[in-house]
Amino acid sequence: MTCLPAPFPGQKKLGLVIDLDTCVGCHACAVNCKEWNASGHSGPLSDFEAKSDGVWFNRVHTYEAGEGEASRTVHFPRSCLHCEEPACVTVCPTGASYKRAEDGIVLVNADTCIGCKLCSWACPYGAREFDEDDGVMKKCTLCVDKIYNENLPEEDRQPACVATCPASARHFGDLGDPNSKVSKLVAERGGYDLMPEMGYKPVNKYLPPRPKKTGASCGSKASEEFSLIDLAERRAAKDEIAVKTGAEPTLAKADGKGAAFLRWADRVLSR
Amino acid sequence: MHPAFSVILFTTASGAGYGLLLWFALCSLAAPDWIDRPLALTTLLFGLALVSAGLGSSTLHLGRPERAWRALSQWRTSWLSREGVAAIAAYVPAGLLALAWIVWPRPGGVAILPALLMIPAALATTYCTAMIYASLKTVRQWRNRFTVPNYYALGLFTGALLFAAILRLFGRETVAVDIAVLVVGAATLALKLAYWRSIEGRGASTAESATGLGGFGTVRLFEAPHTEENYLMREMGFSIARKHAAKLRRLCLAALFGAPLLLTLIALLAGGWIAGFAAVLAVISAGAGVLVERWLFFAEATHVVTLFYGARAA
Amino acid sequence: MALIADALGQAGRLFRRMALTEAPARPAARARRDPLEALAGPPEVVETSPTVGDEVKYTTCYMCACRCGIKVHLKDGKIRYIEGNRDHPVNRGVLCGKGSAGIMQQYSPAKLRKPLLRTGERGSGEFKEIEWDEAMRLATDWLGEIRRTDPKKLAFFTGRDQSQSLTGWWAMQFGTPNFAAHGGFCSVNMAAAGLYSMGGAFWEFGEPDWDHARYFVMFGVAEDHDSNPIKIGLSKLKANGAKFVSVNPVKTGYSAVADEWVGLTPGTDGLFVFALIHALLEADAIDFDFLARYTNATWLVVQNPGGPDHGLFARDANGVPLAWDKTEGAAAASSRADISPAVVGTFDLADGRKAVPSFQLLAERYLDKQYAPEAVAERCGLTAERIRRIAAEIAHAAFQEEIVLDQPWTDWAGRRHEKMIGRPVAMHGMRGISAHSNGFHTCRAIHVLQMLIGAIDTPGSWRYKAPYPKPIPGGPPPGGKTTAPNTPLSGMPLGFTMGPEDLLVEADGTPKRLDKAYSWEAPLSAHGLMHMAIHNAWAGDPYPVDVLFMYMANMAWNSSMNTAGTMKMLTDKHPDGSYKIPKIIYSDAYASEMVSYADLVLPDTTYLERWDCISLLDRPIGSAHGPADAIRRPVLKPDRDVRPFQDVMIDLGARLGLPGFTNEDGSPKFPGGYSDYIVNHQRKPGIGPLAGFRGEDGQTPGKGAPNKGQLEAYIANKSFWRLELPHDEAYFKHSNKGYLDHAVKLGMIDKADQIVLQLYCEPLQKFRLAAEGHGAIQPPERDRERVRTYFDPLPIWYQPLEEQKIALDDFPLSALTQRPMAMYHSWHSQNAWLARSSRRTSST
Numbered sequence A: 001m002t003c004l005p006a007p008f009p010g011q012k013k014l015g016l017v018i019d020l021d022t023c024v025g026c027h028a029c030a031v032n033c034k035e036w037n038a039s040g041h042s043g044p045l046s047d048f049e050a051k052s053d054g055v056w057f058n059r060v061h062t063y064e065a066g067e068g069e070a071s072r073t074v075h076f077p078r079s080c081l082h083c084e085e086p087a088c089v090t091v092c093p094t095g096a097s098y099k100r101a102e103d104g105i106v107l108v109n110a111d112t113c114i115g116c117k118l119c120s121w122a123c124p125y126g127a128r129e130f131d132e133d134d135g136v137m138k139k140c141t142l143c144v145d146k147i148y149n150e151n152l153p154e155e156d157r158q159p160a161c162v163a164t165c166p167a168s169a170r171h172f173g174d175l176g177d178p179n180s181k182v183s184k185l186v187a188e189r190g191g192y193d194l195m196p197e198m199g200y201k202p203v204n205k206y207l208p209p210r211p212k213k214t215g216a217s218c219g220s221k222a223s224e225e226f227s228l229i230d231l232a233e234r235r236a237a238k239d240e241i242a243v244k245t246g247a248e249p250t251l252a253k254a255d256g257k258g259a260a261f262l263r264w265a266d267r268v269l270s271r
Numbered sequence B: 001m002h003p004a005f006s007v008i009l010f011t012t013a014s015g016a017g018y019g020l021l022l023w024f025a026l027c028s029l030a031a032p033d034w035i036d037r038p039l040a041l042t043t044l045l046f047g048l049a050l051v052s053a054g055l056g057s058s059t060l061h062l063g064r065p066e067r068a069w070r071a072l073s074q075w076r077t078s079w080l081s082r083e084g085v086a087a088i089a090a091y092v093p094a095g096l097l098a099l100a101w102i103v104w105p106r107p108g109g110v111a112i113l114p115a116l117l118m119i120p121a122a123l124a125t126t127y128c129t130a131m132i133y134a135s136l137k138t139v140r141q142w143r144n145r146f147t148v149p150n151y152y153a154l155g156l157f158t159g160a161l162l163f164a165a166i167l168r169l170f171g172r173e174t175v176a177v178d179i180a181v182l183v184v185g186a187a188t189l190a191l192k193l194a195y196w197r198s199i200e201g202r203g204a205s206t207a208e209s210a211t212g213l214g215g216f217g218t219v220r221l222f223e224a225p226h227t228e229e230n231y232l233m234r235e236m237g238f239s240i241a242r243k244h245a246a247k248l249r250r251l252c253l254a255a256l257f258g259a260p261l262l263l264t265l266i267a268l269l270a271g272g273w274i275a276g277f278a279a280v281l282a283v284i285s286a287g288a289g290v291l292v293e294r295w296l297f298f299a300e301a302t303h304v305v306t307l308f309y310g311a312r313a314a
Numbered sequence C: 001m002a003l004i005a006d007a008l009g010q011a012g013r014l015f016r017r018m019a020l021t022e023a024p025a026r027p028a029a030r031a032r033r034d035p036l037e038a039l040a041g042p043p044e045v046v047e048t049s050p051t052v053g054d055e056v057k058y059t060t061c062y063m064c065a066c067r068c069g070i071k072v073h074l075k076d077g078k079i080r081y082i083e084g085n086r087d088h089p090v091n092r093g094v095l096c097g098k099g100s101a102g103i104m105q106q107y108s109p110a111k112l113r114k115p116l117l118r119t120g121e122r123g124s125g126e127f128k129e130i131e132w133d134e135a136m137r138l139a140t141d142w143l144g145e146i147r148r149t150d151p152k153k154l155a156f157f158t159g160r161d162q163s164q165s166l167t168g169w170w171a172m173q174f175g176t177p178n179f180a181a182h183g184g185f186c187s188v189n190m191a192a193a194g195l196y197s198m199g200g201a202f203w204e205f206g207e208p209d210w211d212h213a214r215y216f217v218m219f220g221v222a223e224d225h226d227s228n229p230i231k232i233g234l235s236k237l238k239a240n241g242a243k244f245v246s247v248n249p250v251k252t253g254y255s256a257v258a259d260e261w262v263g264l265t266p267g268t269d270g271l272f273v274f275a276l277i278h279a280l281l282e283a284d285a286i287d288f289d290f291l292a293r294y295t296n297a298t299w300l301v302v303q304n305p306g307g308p309d310h311g312l313f314a315r316d317a318n319g320v321p322l323a324w325d326k327t328e329g330a331a332a333a334s335s336r337a338d339i340s341p342a343v344v345g346t347f348d349l350a351d352g353r354k355a356v357p358s359f360q361l362l363a364e365r366y367l368d369k370q371y372a373p374e375a376v377a378e379r380c381g382l383t384a385e386r387i388r389r390i391a392a393e394i395a396h397a398a399f400q401e402e403i404v405l406d407q408p409w410t411d412w413a414g415r416r417h418e419k420m421i422g423r424p425v426a427m428h429g430m431r432g433i434s435a436h437s438n439g440f441h442t443c444r445a446i447h448v449l450q451m452l453i454g455a456i457d458t459p460g461s462w463r464y465k466a467p468y469p470k471p472i473p474g475g476p477p478p479g480g481k482t483t484a485p486n487t488p489l490s491g492m493p494l495g496f497t498m499g500p501e502d503l504l505v506e507a508d509g510t511p512k513r514l515d516k517a518y519s520w521e522a523p524l525s526a527h528g529l530m531h532m533a534i535h536n537a538w539a540g541d542p543y544p545v546d547v548l549f550m551y552m553a554n555m556a557w558n559s560s561m562n563t564a565g566t567m568k569m570l571t572d573k574h575p576d577g578s579y580k581i582p583k584i585i586y587s588d589a590y591a592s593e594m595v596s597y598a599d600l601v602l603p604d605t606t607y608l609e610r611w612d613c614i615s616l617l618d619r620p621i622g623s624a625h626g627p628a629d630a631i632r633r634p635v636l637k638p639d640r641d642v643r644p645f646q647d648v649m650i651d652l653g654a655r656l657g658l659p660g661f662t663n664e665d666g667s668p669k670f671p672g673g674y675s676d677y678i679v680n681h682q683r684k685p686g687i688g689p690l691a692g693f694r695g696e697d698g699q700t701p702g703k704g705a706p707n708k709g710q711l712e713a714y715i716a717n718k719s720f721w722r723l724e725l726p727h728d729e730a731y732f733k734h735s736n737k738g739y740l741d742h743a744v745k746l747g748m749i750d751k752a753d754q755i756v757l758q759l760y761c762e763p764l765q766k767f768r769l770a771a772e773g774h775g776a777i778q779p780p781e782r783d784r785e786r787v788r789t790y791f792d793p794l795p796i797w798y799q800p801l802e803e804q805k806i807a808l809d810d811f812p813l814s815a816l817t818q819r820p821m822a823m824y825h826s827w828h829s830q831n832a833w834l835a836r837s838s839r840r841t842s843s844t
């Protein structure tokens, strides 16, 4: 039904959290999604037989943001965000496009969809693709036939794109529960909505790329102390000791390498 | 947005159809003696044909036309569904009007109620049609305060031109209608110009808000996600060069407004067969003009999804 | 007007709000529907637990060389879904885009269906289908004739082969030295540099310590053979808050997620690394203990300019290199654990020669002003400050953040250490280094840097993957010094040269191999030079061959680097109308470009239809945690008349009567085909293709009698075997007694001697001395200068050779290739999903 389910307390909002900091843009999520779903709930997808140009539920873009050295290159997977207030559902004249009350998953009923395409016009995120072969609209199902599937072992009940992501850049869970792992991740990392101005209230969240560890700090634990200046100071200090102890003057060379050799000549090493 | 011919035909034909039916109903209430059976039946048939052609073409545009009847079910939320319901409902007064004129040479009082009902039915259907577009937040050129008035104005204007021509062909004295045409035409022109002005500039959504990466600076698409054009790019990614659009706008102004209004004036002043000829020409010109107008309405509309594919703003 | 519009819009909104805010729609709440709503039909019933398939089979992916474990769901005899195997040591459950498209590879319309015999001209693509009997008879005739007369007239080259231990063995039994696999044009610079320096390499022989690294520098890697493990590892690093630096002119893929992207000028990594070394040496940010214990930094190098021993290690009577013991003030065997070796100084040897520790030569070279950050920065396209900062960061991570594991271990000399102390700076590199013509030295430079900061196989640093480390270098010299009719080679065709005496050259210096590997043109070419095979066979240089036999190598397209030229060579004729390359046999699974140029095509199965063996004798899937190997098992029956190539090789071997493939009585040794060979072949006593489940009862890992039930044991274990090393063997493997003893027991190495890391590479000096006129075997004049210039025992930098030929001012930009993550070479151009999801073409 294209009326949105009215909110009720404790309502589940299943969705994805995508970490733009670690996504390497490998397309694994997109292809594995295709593979699961080609014979899944909304399958087949049209280019299973290499016919038309094909329906994909998930597409991976790459963007550049900012200028010069400070600019960022960001890989950006894009699929249905299972919005809380999705017009893709309310515009649908047949009720084929609907949002499930029990978990918030937005689905298309392929048996009643008339292929008017209006829902795809209403989606700001390009999450819906029309299947020319079937004449109906298709979209990410949040792997509804996998995440609850009792024929699969518990740990495999995750969306295909999440399970397969080599960089662990995709997380799945209940964003309606503030204590869920995904909700905490969103809170910690400042997860955000795409095009909030549209007012669709996407459930899926994106985690922003983290600040780069550049500049004088090494970024690892006790970063600040060991800077560029330290290397120079360290050398000066060592040189001084070496000159003072005045080891083997024959090693001292005119070109400034000498001090180093003086220091090293004194080293007592064991095998 | 991709200007699909079927959809263009749908909105233009049904707009004109409802406009015609509305003018007919108004006329049969206000000046019943202008109308006789042949004129009434011709007008009603013409109106119904236009409306039906529009509906038919939009049905054929569907991926699964055989399931079209399901589209009536979601009237609570969907403007497309409401449009379907309203369109079907509008057949009732129109059908009754036609029946009345078939049964009685001059139905008189019998036609009053259906005629009265025809007016809101036509208005409501046109409103729903307009709202299909005006309700889409994703296309700022459509979710525009001029979209509904424009749909009304164009429906009334093209309907009036048609009605004027039919009246002329049946030899009726139509100064009032001609003046109505001129007034409505001028208003429609003003609305259209206002619409065009209103869609200049940029929308609130940008590549930055679409990706959320604006904090790093300007966002540019570096690599597209696929090698070939996909559905999204074809359907939403259609765009038209500014120069090209300007040319088409001029064409639209000439064909939809300039020529018809001039021809109406000529008809008004000249009378006789020249008037009839001018009125038909006006209809033809406006028909072509409204197709261009509607083509532009799509072609100039930018969908926010293009932001993901490299558009800067939409 | 606006007013009207607003009012209308308002009405619309009201209408919608009314409609939208209806009774709460919990699942059942909207049961009552008006008649119009009823037209929608009943709400969809979503089947949330459909059966996924009727069977699950575990095998190994072959959509690229990474060899991940996969779980194949089959439904009605077809593939329903392929996912990663969670238990597999390589991919731990994840699957990349290529692996996920395996289903389309299986159903690709480009699959070959039957053996083909050429009927038209080469390249025309005109063939007739023939029966396998005829195909095998033809191949046996062609090859039998060669073997009876001159076995080296067979050139057998394989591409992305994962059964090299079989194909190489086959070539050896046949008696042709003309064998190589794709390694020669892949990353041999890197493999050789690593194997000659540290007994392991980046390439496929090592990996960063993803769990402990604090600073990770990645040089020129786009996809790597460790496709999934790198991605898994990077996400771990990021979660741990370590810093990831990507050195790469290109900023996509991994560079994009790096903390710091060092976009240096292509081909200048060597200079960049020298500048880092310079800065670290200046500041004494050097791990001298590591150098003294684990490397040849203290070995004495003879200083006798112009002499035949100049630059060689001073050795004792047993050939053991000497170090200067400061306690006794005398040279002593470097292998002694009780000496206190000097790292600098000029010392007089007992025989009167002078010698210096190799570290001194190293320090003198890289402390020179020409390698100061200020001197190289511009050439590298970086700033000196940045290079110095990165040096400081490396030093910081290495020395201020050293990792101390409470893990006792015993070193090579039997001394117990209470803790494992690591320098958490990890490095990795690949083709961005390797594929440049200065790649060998650049890669050595990186290894030198790793050694200087004590970051080789320590906690947090780069680590060997089992079965590495190997003694330096990694194996015996190449076989093929002599060839004779009906006679196997004395050793495997590919190997490691230690000096001019190991080269495969005639007395006048002409190469003995078709590809000229191990000749003065390419003395170290540890993986052969496959990319030269077609050219040389066409040119008859150094000699013509009769049959060019290729497997899984799309040479007409990929590896030759010159597509049009290669196609021409394959079709070129003598004036008498015969082809310059007389006969070409090719095995592919798909109708690749190369197929069109073959005379006889032997169609292979897909990777889901055959047995395969990912062997420790070939390239490893072992990790730093221990050795591992795997199998591929047929999960589907071919629906075409195709045969696994390995079966074909074993059959051919038997038909030709090759010793390794026939019994005394001439009957086939492996009548069961490849699976029979995998279980029963022994390379050395107790050592076979698979290291798992050996011994008659299947209980012996590594080295043991063949086990009849071995494949079943693998299948029961999800098609792989893995042995987790005890924690005290996990690091310092080059010098860890526990590990070295264990590795001998497992058959991974022959002797438990310490593997001393080679900062200074003596074999290079041997070749150079020959070029300078010393010794019996010397390069021909045309190669002399080149060998003298480039065979430097310490890393050098030179402008990439291809750049030297052009004016950089005219061509200031470089074109680089980079593997798309969702495409594997030319394999996937016919895979509908991959061709769409990613750029159309592969890396090439």
Ligand SMILES: Nc1nc2c(c(=O)[nH]1)N[C@H]1C(S)=C(S)[C@@H](COP(=O)(O)OP(=O)(O)OC[C@H]3O[C@@H](n4cnc5c(=O)[nH]c(N)nc54)[C@H](O)[C@@H]3O)O[C@H]1N2
Pocket: C064, C065, C098, C186, C187, C219, C220, C221, C222, C223, C224, C225, C226, C227, C247, C248, C249, C250, C265, C266, C267, C268, C269, C429, C430, C431, C432, C433, C436, C816, C817, C818, C819, C820, C821, C822, C823, C824, C825, C842, C843
């Ligand atoms: N998806 C996929 N995976 C593959 C393969 C495939 O075809 N597709 N092929 C497999 C094979 S056979 C191999 S050998 C490996 C190779 O794996 P990689 O070594 O990762 O190979 P390339 O894609 O050639 O990446 C080379 C990288 O080096 C960079 N580079 C170029 N010049 C320089 C330079 O001078 N300095 C530095 N620092 N960087 C430079 C390039 O920008 C590029 O990012 O990948 C394997 N994995």
Ligand SMILES: Nc1nc2c(c(=O)[nH]1)N[C@H]1C(S)=C(S)[C@@H](COP(=O)(O)OP(=O)(O)OC[C@H]3O[C@@H](n4cnc5c(=O)[nH]c(N)nc54)[C@H](O)[C@@H]3O)O[C@H]1N2
Pocket: C159, C160, C182, C185, C186, C187, C431, C551, C552, C553, C554, C555, C558, C559, C560, C561, C587, C588, C589, C590, C591, C592, C593, C594, C604, C605, C606, C607, C645, C817, C818, C824, C825, C826, C827, C843, C844
């Ligand atoms: N410009 C440029 N050129 C390059 C590189 C580069 O980075 N840039 N990289 C180089 C490197 S590192 C490498 S390794 C080479 C790779 O070069 P190759 O090894 O020549 O190339 P592949 O494309 O892997 O092609 C091997 C063939 O294997 C076939 N094949 C696939 N599956 C099977 C199977 O199951 N059985 C059989 N029998 N055949 C099968 C494919 O159809 C294909 O024809 O390319 C090299 N060329």
Ligand code: SF4
Pocket: A022, A023, A024, A025, A026, A027, A028, A029, A030, A060, A075, A077, A164, A165, A166, A167, A168, A169, A170
């Ligand atoms: S699989 Fe993961 S890393 Fe790869 S593109 Fe998708 S989200 Fe990014």
Ligand code: SF4
Pocket: A079, A080, A081, A082, A083, A086, A087, A088, A089, A106, A122, A123, A124, A125, A126, A127, A128, A139, A200
């Ligand atoms: S992303 Fe698009 S398709 Fe998905 S729920 Fe939101 S509006 Fe609907």
Ligand code: SF4
Pocket: A091, A092, A093, A094, A095, A096, A097, A108, A112, A113, A114, A115, A116, A117, A118, A119, A120, A136, A137
């Ligand atoms: S295409 Fe299908 S799902 Fe989308 S609005 Fe039309 S009927 Fe509804």
Ligand code: SF4
Pocket: A032, A033, A034, A036, A037, A057, A058, A079, A080, A139, A140, A141, A142, A143, A159, A160, A161, A162
């Ligand atoms: S949740 Fe499932 S359907 Fe949605 S993008 Fe991921 S894999 Fe595809």
Ligand code: SF4
Pocket: C061, C062, C063, C064, C065, C066, C067, C068, C091, C094, C095, C096, C097, C098, C099, C100, C227, C228
């Ligand atoms: S990296 Fe991908 S293609 Fe390569 S073996 Fe693993 S899953 Fe297969």
Ligand SMILES: [Mo]
Pocket: C182, C185, C186, C187
């Ligand atoms: Mo390679």
